[in-house]
Amino acid sequence: MENIITPLMMSLRISIFATLLSFVIGIFLSWWFAFKKNKLTKFLSIIVTIPLVIPPTVLGYYLILLLGRNSFIGQWFEAMTRGPIIFTWKAAVIAAMIASLPLLISPIQAAFESINKDTVDAAELDGSSHFQLLVYIIIPLSYKGILAGLVLGFARAMGEFGATLMVAGNIPGKTQTLSIAIYDAVQANRMADAHLMVIILTSATIFFLYIIHRWFK
Structure with a gap:
């Protein structure tokens, strides 16, 4: 059972931070x-949408170039923390965040664009700053789209596999997520564990989609 609980908790941890x-950012x-x-x-x-259309391994390769020990970001992070960023759960968070960002932005942007422009213009004429517009008018009027974006982003982060495997590796208890654990279980012919983890991940995804459907209905 520990083979299932540990990667499940790691997936939840990574997905929450990534979301x-x-x-x-979204x-x-x-x-x-x-x-x-x-x-x-x-x-x-267009750049933000790229993670939706390129293979996850390609996204992971770009992240290795961006975050690796020879990169500026990687060297800066290692100088600050005395440890590399790749092959850690933090790298998994970054991979899940970038992979889920397009799905999070899409419904939020659509909700923002549906706001009556006269409402925004009137608030600007009354002297509202951009921050006040966002916090007191735009976000409250777009809460359904924001909720949909959060749910979709979290679900995508939970299911992230390819980029996470490339940039964070498969270290049990440290970077192994539920998706990677399923792959491991199948490779080791532990089909009972694989079945249970697949059911858990599929059920979670269906639950999130059900929330969106019920909310908008």
Whole structure:
């Protein structure tokens, strides 16, 4: 049972941190993409979408180049913490965050764009700053889209496999998530463990989708 509980808890830990980071970044990018449309934001929106269309192993390879011990970020992180970032649970969080970010941004941006522009213009005329607009008007009016983005992002982070395996490895108790543990169980012919973990992961995904369906219904 420990072979299942440990990777499940690791998946939950990584997914929660990844979703929180995605939310902070996603809210800002969604606001920027929705209300500051120009060539730069269109280009960046394409860049953000790339993790949805490239193979996860390719995403993992790019992350190794970005976070590896020979990269600027990797060397800076190692100088600050005296340890590498790759092959740690922190690298798994980054991989899950980047993989889930497009799914989180899409419904939030759509919700932002559905807000009546006159409402935003009126608040700006009354002297509201961008931060006040976001916190007191845009977010409250877009809470359904934000909830959908959070649920989709969390579900995607829970199921992340390829990029996580590339950048964080498969270290039991340290970086092994539920998806990777399923792969391990099949490779070791532990089919009973694999069946149970697949049921847990599938049930969680169906539950998250059910929440979205019921909420919007």
